[in-house]
Amino acid sequence: MSILSSATVTMTRAFRRNIPSGLGIILFVTLCLLALLAPIIAPYDPIEQSILSRMKPPSGEHLFGTDTFGRDMFTRALYGARVSLTVGVVSVLLGMTIGSVLGVVAGYYGRWVDPLIMRAMDVLLSFPTLITGIIIVALLGPSLTNVIIAITFTLIPKFARIARAPTLAVKERAYVEACRAMGFSDIRIIVFHIIPNILTEVLVMASLWTANAIMIEAGFAFLGLGVRAPTPTWGGMIREGFEHIFQAPWMSIFPGLCILLAVLSLNLIGDGLRDALDPRLKQAKDMG
Amino acid sequence: MSILTVTNLVKHFHTRVGAFGGKPVTIRAVDGVSFHVDAGEAFGVVGESGCGKSTVGRAVLHLIEPDEGMIELDGTDLADLRPSEMRALRPRMQMIFQDPYSSLNPKQTIGAALSEPIRVHGKASGDAVMQKVKTLLEEVGLPAAAADRYPHEFSGGQRQRIAIARALTLDPDLIVADEAVSALDVSIQAQVLKLMKELMERRGVAFLFISHDLGVVRTFCKRLAVMYLGRVVESGPVGTVFDKPLHPYTHSLRAASPIPDPSARKALARLSGEIPSAASPPSGCHFHTRCPYATELCRTQTPKTVEPVSGRTVACHLHDPDQTDAMLATKQNAIQELFFYD
Numbered sequence: 266m267s268i269l270s271s272a273t274v275t276m277t278r279a280f281r282r283n284i285p286s287g288l289g290i291i292l293f294v295t296l297c298l299l300a301l302l303a304p305i306i307a308p309y310d311p312i313e314q315s316i317l318s319r320m321k322p323p324s325g326e327h328l329f330g331t332d333t334f335g336r337d338m339f340t341r342a343l344y345g346a347r348v349s350l351t352v353g354v355v356s357v358l359l360g361m362t363i364g365s366v367l368g369v370v371a372g373y374y375g376r377w378v379d380p381l382i383m384r385a386m387d388v389l390l391s392f393p394t395l396i397t398g399i400i401i402v403a404l405l406g407p408s409l410t411n412v413i414i415a416i417t418f419t420l421i422p423k424f425a426r427i428a429r430a431p432t433l434a435v436k437e438r439a440y441v442e443a444c445r446a447m448g449f450s451d452i453r454i455i456v457f458h459i460i461p462n463i464l465t466e467v468l469v470m471a472s473l474w475t476a477n478a479i480m481i482e483a484g485f486a487f488l489g490l491g492v493r494a495p496t497p498t499w500g501g502m503i504r505e506g507f508e509h510i511f512q513a514p515w516m517s518i519f520p521g522l523c524i525l526l527a528v529l530s531l532n533l534i535g536d537g538l539r540d541a542l543d544p545r546l547k548q549a550k551d552m553g
Numbered sequence: 554m555s556i557l558t559v560t561n562l563v564k565h566f567h568t569r570v571g572a573f574g575g576k577p578v579t580i581r582a583v584d585g586v587s588f589h590v591d592a593g594e595a596f597g598v599v600g601e602s603g604c605g606k607s608t609v610g611r612a613v614l615h616l617i618e619p620d621e622g623m624i625e626l627d628g629t630d631l632a633d634l635r636p637s638e639m640r641a642l643r644p645r646m647q648m649i650f651q652d653p654y655s656s657l658n659p660k661q662t663i664g665a666a667l668s669e670p671i672r673v674h675g676k677a678s679g680d681a682v683m684q685k686v687k688t689l690l691e692e693v694g695l696p697a698a699a700a701d702r703y704p705h706e707f708s709g710g711q712r713q714r715i716a717i718a719r720a721l722t723l724d725p726d727l728i729v730a731d732e733a734v735s736a737l738d739v740s741i742q743a744q745v746l747k748l749m750k751e752l753m754e755r756r757g758v759a760f761l762f763i764s765h766d767l768g769v770v771r772t773f774c775k776r777l778a779v780m781y782l783g784r785v786v787e788s789g790p791v792g793t794v795f796d797k798p799l800h801p802y803t804h805s806l807r808a809a810s811p812i813p814d815p816s817a818r819k820a821l822a823r824l825s826g827e828i829p830s831a832a833s834p835p836s837g838c839h840f841h842t843r844c845p846y847a848t849e850l851c852r853t854q855t856p857k858t859v860e861p862v863s864g865r866t867v868a869c870h871l872h873d874p875d876q877t878d879a880m881l882a883t884k885q886n887a888i889q890e891l892f893f894y895d
Contacts, residue, residue: 438655438656439650439651439652439655439656440655440656440657440658442611442616442648442650443648443650443656443716443719445616446614446616446643446646446647446648447643447644447647447669447670447673447674447719447722447723448639448640448641448642448643448644448670448673448674449669449670449673450640453673457658457661457669458658458661461658461660461661462658462659462660
């Protein structure tokens, strides 16, 4: 509880003084709401085809135009947001949890545990994201869950590294030694004294890597490795539009813009968090 | 009567120096240290930086595992304990650190930092926990409202008071204070020392007071041990050790610290040179490279620790009654000053 509240304090402090990151938060929350409320907001069905109104340019009737099957692009973009944001958020949450725990354990215990975990992470890291994705999808088949698993696997070693470095610094602080002198268990020390003090560093990267995860998912979908048609995803929509890019550019442009907005909002949030973490910047802002 | 007995404590660190893995080097941080602390007394450990005094403090608390030797807390040998027994014993000895800025978790309120050990060890429960926290804060001279605030809202001196309060949460018998006032301004130092002295008298808690500051040790401690390169060279009551040092090293330490009396006698022997590296300590007596009275014997043979007067020990060939070296005898005649036994 206290871990979350202290992180919240840091984050609110960051956003109160930083207009771009405030915009980022507003944008991201809006996207999440749109995705969540898609069944209510969406004017059409995302899957039902209507041959009569195929490849219509954007108009009042079809805000983003229609695709080759006459499906409303706006509706499909709304539903696509659900896939993209779910993949981004869930895979980062999973990757952050597993990776950070591994990194903290490696950094805290040192000795043989550290090289054991970190060399395993290096092995994972040596696979390019795309290769990992292809391997996992080839083994498990294309589905939302498997895309999440694939992206989670690429994120685990990154988070392990990000969490280990500050752990090495924090565990040398006198208050950790004081905890040991007071007879606290290792688990208590890690949960209440190490993790709260490295959490901000990890959260900055989490927000930036959520943007990455969304792009990776789009890339997978573009290559046909992701969620199967006809379920709409932004990456999949770009691929479908790509074949008709000169006749019907809206079919690629609008899902592309959606990815851009999601990635931009998360990057703005990440930058704001990073500014809040830099003690010199923080001090300057506190005085100003 | 003694709360802490340390016998022949040894701690070596193994590390590597140089490029490409380097060659293995053994740092002899603590090389056979023995002393005891009586219940409710303040025992000082003094020495230059790098002499191993902090390592002694950490080994006493078993924050680092000693290589050899015995540490007994109130008659219990700590090495015999299983991890769970060790954890149960930990409340009886606590630590205060040098740097008040890193000794408190920045993400924890003072109330949380003080109540955590009380809860973990079941010293109190429910409303009694916060009550105890408030009493402790008042005991170290801070308002009870401090419990709701974070460490960064306090000055160095206040933080050190909080660290002292935290050490007291578990009602310890022994507090290891590692350079506990060295990072503070002189005026704050005096206040914190006064507070620790009051606590010692009121609660009967013993202090293992590690410091490089002879003046502070003199005002706070009753007895002390002087360390040089991992060994205790001299120990005894503070007054006599400082006024009539037996070991040449103590003598020069004494001479190096300022005396607030312009007519005071000029120092007999000043130290020259650096403290040798603990990775390759000199043979024989570790001090022979800087000792003005060193003889061939000192270069080859490690001196025994002898007790020329009851309650005082010294590790120096000059004071060893069994030594019959001729060179030594002439030195002894020349420096009568070092032989005040009383």
